[in-house]
Amino acid sequence: MTTTSTRPAVFFDRDGVLNHDAGYLSEASKFKWMEGAREAVKLVNEAGYFAFVVTNQSGVxxxxxEESDVDALHQWMAEELAAVGAHIDAFEYCPDHPEAPIERYRRDSHRRKPGPGMITDLMQRFPVATEKSFLIGDQERDLEAARAAGIRGLLFREGNLATFVRETLKLA
Structure with missing residues (x-):
């Protein structure tokens, strides 16, 4: 029997955690990193944790x-992170909204936070040590999604994200 060793994960909300929430952000030119965000991802990488992004993107x-705009922005973020020696293991987003004007996205989705679907999908694809993993979000719906997925949810509202992550990892 082969066992895959598990690793803890940090699930980052995007808008309001990794970057300043500019409302329906889809362009790198309007993206502004949160203070310490790139360093925070690098700290997570260096600690041996998976680093994931889980973000509602009802703007789609x-x-x-378009979804291609979200993908392009995430690719740009990955390149920016690589420049400081950091990486995200996977980006997940949910384009759905129950009142979306575009029919194919008009639905209640378990992947849309506060639903846990993006988190649980990642936990099925990667060998995540659930009991040591946590989500960092800036909204109550992020924390609800974490609870529903069986992980800790931490509220980040302001300050330096690297300092926040460094303190959190000390307690882990």
Whole structure:
């Protein structure tokens, strides 16, 4: 029998945690990293944790931008992180919204936070040590998603994200 060793994970909300929430952000030119965000991801990498991004992107369902725009922005973020020696293991987003004007995205989705689907999908794809993993979010719906997925949820509202992560990892 082969066992895959598990690793803890940090699930980052995107808007309001990794970057300043500019509302329906889809362009790198409007993206502004949160203070300490790139360093925070690097700290997570160096600690041996998976680093994931889980983000609601109803702007797609609302017709403000395309899924290809979200993918391009995430690729740009990955390149920016690589420049400081950091990486995200996987980006997950949910374009759905129950009131989306675009029909194919108009639905209640278990992947849309506060649903846990993006987190649980990642935990099925990667060997995540659930009991040591946590999510960092800036909204109550992020924390609800974490609880529903069986991991800790931590609220980040302001300050330096690297300092927040460094303190959290000390307690882990």
């Amino acid at each position: 369902g609302r017709g403000f931008y």
